[in-house]
Amino acid sequence: MSQLLVRGGGRLKGEVAVQGAKNSVLPILAATLLTADEVELRGCPRLRDVDASVRILRGLGCEAHWEGGNLLVKTGGLNAWSISDILMREMRSSAIFLGAILARCGQAELSYPGGCELGPRPIDLHLSGLRALGAEIGDAGGMLHCKAPELKGREVVLSLPSVGATENLMLAACGGSGVTTIANAAREPEIVDLQNFLRACGAKVYGAGTSTVTVEGKQPLHGCTYTIMPDRITAATYLCAAASAGGEIFLRGAREDHLATVTAVLREAGCSILADEAGIACTCQGRLQAVRPVRTAPYPGFPTDAQAILMAALLRSQGATVFEENIFENRYRHVDELTRMGANIRVSGRAAVVTGVETLHGAPVYCTDLRGGAALCVAALAAEGETTICEISHIDRGYEDLARDMRALGADAARIE
Ligand code: UD1
Numbered sequence: 199m200s201q202l203l204v205r206g207g208g209r210l211k212g213e214v215a216v217q218g219a220k221n222s223v224l225p226i227l228a229a230t231l232l233t234a235d236e237v238e239l240r241g242c243p244r245l246r247d248v249d250a251s252v253r254i255l256r257g258l259g260c261e262a263h264w265e266g267g268n269l270l271v272k273t274g275g276l277n278a279w280s281i282s283d284i285l286m287r288e289m290r291s292s293a294i295f296l297g298a299i300l301a302r303c304g305q306a307e308l309s310y311p312g313g314c315e316l317g318p319r320p321i322d323l324h325l326s327g328l329r330a331l332g333a334e335i336g337d338a339g340g341m342l343h344c345k346a347p348e349l350k351g352r353e354v355v356l357s358l359p360s361v362g363a364t365e366n367l368m369l370a371a372c373g374g375s376g377v378t379t380i381a382n383a384a385r386e387p388e389i390v391d392l393q394n395f396l397r398a399c400g401a402k403v404y405g406a407g408t409s410t411v412t413v414e415g416k417q418p419l420h421g422c423t424y425t426i427m428p429d430r431i432t433a434a435t436y437l438c439a440a441a442s443a444g445g446e447i448f449l450r451g452a453r454e455d456h457l458a459t460v461t462a463v464l465r466e467a468g469c470s471i472l473a474d475e476a477g478i479a480c481t482c483q484g485r486l487q488a489v490r491p492v493r494t495a496p497y498p499g500f501p502t503d504a505q506a507i508l509m510a511a512l513l514r515s516q517g518a519t520v521f522e523e524n525i526f527e528n529r530y531r532h533v534d535e536l537t538r539m540g541a542n543i544r545v546s547g548r549a550a551v552v553t554g555v556e557t558l559h560g561a562p563v564y565c566t567d568l569r570g571g572a573a574l575c576v577a578a579l580a581a582e583g584e585t586t587i588c589e590i591s592h593i594d595r596g597y598e599d600l601a602r603d604m605r606a607l608g609a610d611a612a613r614i615e
């Protein structure tokens with residue numbers, strides 16, 4: 199089992215290029231099914247979840263191979279419309295393939311993506327939206343049997359702005375006749391990236407980044423070369439690493455416009471952050487200050503994916519900070535592990551109160567989930583002594599090589615196989 203070994207206490211100094219965004223590339227890989235031509239994805243992060251998507255594509259008869267940091271996909275050989283239960287369980291966001299397979303094949307068969315370490319992860323909004331577009335969806339023994347010989351565009355109103363449901367419907371709508379309008383759509387930058395990819399393939403999609411996304415279906419789509427946007431949660435992780443350990447870092451390619459709520463909180467805590475087209479520079483000195491309550495919310499609110507990471511950065515702050523997790527039910531599992539390092543955190547329902555302590559100490563800790571795992575690394579940088587982080591396969595889902603990037607930023611971190 200691989201582990202991450204971090205010796206804390208030193209300040210950071212260094213520069214790193216931010217990897218391509220996991221949450222962009224996953225729906226874009228599903229979207230490659232909408233054209234039989236070759237698609238080249240530049241700056242594609244090499245992640246466990248990307249590997250899982252590649253295995254799904256290959257299982258459907260498509261070709262996918264790496265050329266350096268670029269992933270080339272050709273779906274001309276598509277010869278199946280079902281995804282095995284094993285592959286569906288491997289990656290929670292595999293449900294996103296449903297809309298794309300339906301659009302391309304008129305039918306699809308896959309199992310529920312299943313439960314999740316963050317709590318239940320229903321796909322009811324995905325399914326009701328697809329039904330509204332004309333799909334017939336049956337559920338037998340945990341398998342979803344979907345048929346839609348003809349998808350028809352119409353207005354679909356989401357009861358909450360689900361990222362995955364918005365993406366699934368955008369992909370299905372590309373294969374539908376007429377115009378689909380998704381109201382109360384998610385506004386995350388990754389939705390804009392998906393729109394940009396679809397447009398590069400010839401699709402007519404408008405409005406991503408606002409609450410209404412419009413798709414004119416049945417456009418002839420072709421291949422393209424597309425560069426994946428930088429990962430805002432990876433950037434947030436490294437900013438929080440600098441906030442936690444102190445020091446001076448530069449994140450090449452990071453976009454502050456995607457991270458405004460995170461950088462605002464870090465500035466409030468005492469970090470100095472300067473951003474331009476080249477990236478984001480962050481300098482942090484001395485102990486951080488506690489900040490006003492941090493409430494997770496759909497974009498442009500504070501991202502739930504950065505909650506654990508920011509919490510880790512504030513463990514040694516002066517004062518107490520209240521967190522409120524409003525997106526997922528079970529997203530404080532990292533708290534027990536942080537407590538082993540000397541953190542003072544009290545959880546009550548969806549609230550967690552972090553009271554800053556003078557010192558943290560290294561300890562053996564376990565990743566409970568992807569961002570919770572990254573949070574352990576952020577905390578370990580500020581802890582005295584050595585921290586061994588186990589179960590890092592969670593981290594591999596979303597970070598190409600966290601130890602490599604941490605070293606580039608001046609940390610004493612190593613991956614032990
Ligand atoms: C995406 C991100 C994930 C991030 C999350 C919220 C990807 C691959 N993953 O996940 O990293 O944490 O957005 O920003 O992009 N919900 C329902 N029914 C549904 C769909 C969602 O009740 O059919 C609920 C969920 O349980 C959750 C909330 O809506 O409470 C938000 O989920 P959603 O925006 O769909 O997140 P994901 O797309 O799964």
